[in-house]
Amino acid sequence: MPRLRFAPSPTGFLHIGSARTYVFNWLYARRHRGAMILRIDDTDVDRNTQASLESIFEGLRWLELEWDELYHQSQRLHLHRQLAQALLERGVAYRDFTPPSAQPEEKAHGAGPWLFNPGMRELSREESDRRAAAGEPFVLRFRVPRDPPRILRFRDLVYGEQEKSTADIEDFALLRSDGTPTYHLASCTDDIDMKITHIVRGQDHLTNTFKHILIFEAAGAPLPEFAHLPLLVAPDGSKLSKRRHGAVVSVTTYRDAGFLPHAFVNFLCLLGWSPKDNREVMTRQELIEAFSFEGINRSNAVVNFREDDPFDPKAVWLNAQHLRTMPVRELAPYVRRTLEQAGVPIPYDEERFLTVIDVIRTRYSMLTDFVTRGRAYFSEDYPITPEAQQKLDEPGARQLLHELADRLEASPEFTEASVERDLRQLAAERGVKAGLIINAARAILTGQTVGPSAFTVFVTLGRERVLERLRRA
Template sequence: MSDQTATKPRVRFAPSPTGFLHVGSARTFIFNWLYARHNGGTMVFRLDDTDVERNTDASVQSIFEGLRWLGLNWDEEYKQSERLDLHRAAAQAIFEKGLAYRDFTPAHAAEGEASSAQGAWLFNPGMRELSREASDRRAAAGEPFALRYRVPRGAGRLVQFNDAVYGEMSKPADEVEDFALLRSDGNPTYHLSSCVDDADLRITQIIRGQDHLTNTFKHVLIFEGLGATPPQFAHLPLLVAPDGAKLSKRKHGPVVSVTTYRDAGFVPEAFINFLCLLGWSPKNDLEFMQIAQLTELFTLEGVNRSNAVVNFSEETPFDPKAVHLNGEHLRVLSVEDLTQRLLPFFVNAGLIATDPSSSPSSFENGGIDDAAIKKLLAVTPLIRERIRLMAEAPAAADFFFLSELPPYDPAELIPQISKKEQGDAALALRVLKHAAEVLDETDFNHDALDHALREAAADLGLKAGPMFQPIRVAVCGRKNAPPLFETMVVLGKETCLTRIRQAEEKLTTL
């Protein structure tokens, strides 16, 4: 078993494929990644898949799908189930040192004994004190057994380690049970496999959730049994719901799954930024940070001890800070980059069609023609200030892509002349008719539209607001829309005039 000899950090992310990629697990991965990159070290990915009864292919897919979305690479990859011979050999070596013993107690009986003692069970004296000769004889006869670590007993004996977050930790050895290294079926336990792999892969820092803190006392003993120097431990505060309960899918639903954030239109840069602020504080107290800045600033000294609250409710399913940060990150993306990221949301909404026979566009989106990409490129800068999640984009911009506007209330076309004076349908109709006449003779560029429609307002004795509102509603189908002239340029003269004339017809129904 290798000792810890690496001069540069080697950290690992070691998920068990028993469920989706949890946001807490994602944060653990990110903190490990940042620590490795900040210190010029190595990031190891290890799939801890030895729990064959609970592992699922769907969980494996969820983990890789979530990590690929984050876009943070790793340097080495291992699968724990392919290293079982190493684990069993390590268990045998610990046994040969006299630091473990065979326990022939039937598994169901041992479990009953432990539960009846309400967790106070520490060891079975009859098995712990069984002679080696008797143990060998029973094993040779094929009697099943679990292999247990022989935890040192005696007054004053402590199991100790220094945690980079929680400081000096110690526990009387008499309070640590003789835990299993191998199950009665010969398979290694999580405790053994994890420590053997950490030692063999020369992991120097183990950065993981605070819920593993109690396991670490057992792990320190295993490293001792392996003759390996334990890594430095750093346990991260838990992520909890507003009521203080640990986040779980059973209780809190899909908000705890990484792919939920992806599907809602978070960009990974913002999601990473948000997770970093849950349990870690940079010295400069910044909130908005890009990956490069996070890498530069990250240290374990900045990790807090208190649990981090993720604020959400039925009305606001995502933490408001996460949504705000996502909007900030959207606004610093280039138009081309943001357009590329928005494209799947418009396709899924049915606003942009895919056609396998069309020529690939400059964005290399096979099946989507260049005209659709060009329009979305023009729309993106008009809506980027109006959305915080990419999933909001289709609803904010659907009228650019629909051949016909959804039904809207014709009363929306009636302008507000002043705070005290409301216009009527006749005024709205005059505005739209005059606008149509003017626009029919106007070049569709921003400055020309601005000049022509302001002159048209003057012709009618109106201010700009009452003139522009009916036109905005007519061409967009709503009062709340992107800047009018830029919107009209993207829609084009033919579409704008058609929609204005349709609006005129709607007004006749009032």
């Protein structure tokens, strides 16, 4: 059974790129009936924050992609140290007593890459033990094979055959001088211990993978499959960052803007992945069934936002598609929650509520549209736009609306057909175009000049509210 993991470090809010990584992991896990593991990689105590941790859970819960197991790396430090100790004992790791941050600028223009600190690889075990026992601080480094170097290879599920010489890999740190594990050590230790079968992560880890292979080998553990994902970038090709690009990179921004979690997931999937059959609007189940690493492409994907419009037009379009086509019964709870949060009343029983949603959702693209553009369908307290005001101010319009109210009240029925008949008859008798009354009616009934068919609006609102509003005109 496949075991996948998503391992965010709680050093910032949940990033849209991280969310996509989670989605791909989840999709593969579900597709192959595997386990989805959420592991909080909180080994960098200086940068971890509680707010960030909460943002991750909040964001992931909103996506509605549940995980099966949860771990905190900080509670597993003993395992990391255990492996570090074993590697030291076996001689594949060594202590480096060089003080930190000696020459930061020398590296910048240096001719070759830094590989290790001189003298430290050759320290005898006795001297190393003695200095450590004396309390001298050290970092534990991996002794990367050098004489002769080795060619490391693996087959990435997305990027294909990869190889790199150990001559180009520095003796990376395993343990910091305060004894805490670095990312490489902690991550590999846990991946081994949790029996992770597929490591699916950002392409920024592609070259790190060689270090990880070294650790896996040294630990005597079988290699998992690796699949690296192209990165999400800003329109100028730079990587997405909160500082430069603001709220667009945070998943809570999409939630607050009225995206359906499901549509957002759909959008994320389309960034760097394709089912290759031209399908785009897909349900969760369709995504699960269609997902495979072969469909992932290898170049970075641009999230197409702008200063004045923070959302990728395709994301908005996808949201509209889902909003309009998903079973109305599934949509209703989201609409209800959105209205409740905005303090808008819902004067309907469940069935009527569904009908109203079904009528108005055909022109909406965001959940928030229900509280803004759809306000008049729920509340008596709705604004009249200037355009709508104009329709009402047409000569004779108000008088006609009042007359219409009387006729509708007297009419034996109140259906789309009957309302249309009554209205058109009134227009004919008064010698005006039906459009005049229709547009004025929509204006007073909804506060807007745009929306569903006016006759549908009449019936949707119900006779009582219609009469009251027409007479108020």
